[in-house]
Amino acid sequence: MSAPAPTSKDRSAADSIEVRILDAARVQFERLGVKKTTIGDVARQAEVDRGTVYRRIGSRDDLVRAVSAREVRELLTELEGIPARHESMEAIVADIFGTVITRWREHALINRVLALEPGRLLPYVTTEGGPFFTMAVGTTAAILTEALRQRQLPETPDFTTRIEIAARIVHSLILQPVGAIALESEEQLAAFARAYIAPLILG
Template sequence: MGVHGREEAGPGAPADALGEQILDAAREQFMTFGLRRSTVDDVARRAGVSRVTVYRRIGNKDSLVSACLLREYRRFVEEVDEAVAALPTPEDRLVEGFAAVLRHIREHPLVGGLLRLEPETMLPFLTVESGPAFLAIRSYLAGRLREVRRLEGGPETDPTPVAELMVRITVSFLLNPVSCFELDDDTQVRDFARRCLVPLLAA
């Protein structure tokens, strides 16, 4: 979540060239027609491959959606890391990273668009079907927290619980934007992160 600068690829390993081709096609298909109106056959035709190839490389439709979303989340993390890398402290990077993630996902043409237009379809992929993405992002953020502690000479404790809490808080705001502050107001979002998330770094 932007706690440290870029040092490694984000969560979720890139697919091979054919896998990327299929995921590119899936992204365009889902952005154009949404999830409900899209099928594996649609994605296969757009990718110029057979339906069997999609199943062998990625899996069924749910697997295709999950893989496509995981790749987008990986890109979020990489972009946020790059955006906050020059900030001087882990606290500053966390605050700006949290604000950037909320803003980036809301404005994203695929994820944000699906959350607005098909929230009931997207819900499983942010909750019960989100296991791979959740674990990947939690692991990535925990690695960032661990590196920060190492560089600052902090105690060698497991940062995974703190990373998990940060991910869960972020997802909860995306799923339910009703809040005591305006999520569209970066100043209020930063203030929340400074008051409520930064203290977790010392946990």
């Protein structure tokens, strides 16, 4: 006899456990860094046993990837609400640009890992960051395409390509924030985006 299919209540309970584990992992990573965090630490913080962590998420590296993916998804969800705050496409692009860079700069987990283990974060934003980058480009393209449609504006030729080029500029600015361009304040970020990023994307 086959096992009964999981109910919505079962799935909700499983999702709740995974949320607790990821929340606990983030707390431990911020507190101790990744290297010093053990599966046991995460299990105790989440109030589950070690086996549950391994079954639900996996190893410590899997936890890092899962926490990182959730943080990216939360940022992309925030970006989806930006077009409703602005009338012009230039303002939307500038807000998205500034939000991504500001959230990166102010992110407690990122700053903690950079302080404790700067080499730990690099793979996730370079060689192992392809899926996150692709997701970011796709989501941004969808957001801006829908914003154009709602405003009855034409889409620029090679629109997704232009967005990817802009995303690579953002990626570069995140990896190397020091330069001759003044981008410390929100006003400076917005001015730069209006002058260079919006024309690149919108034509």
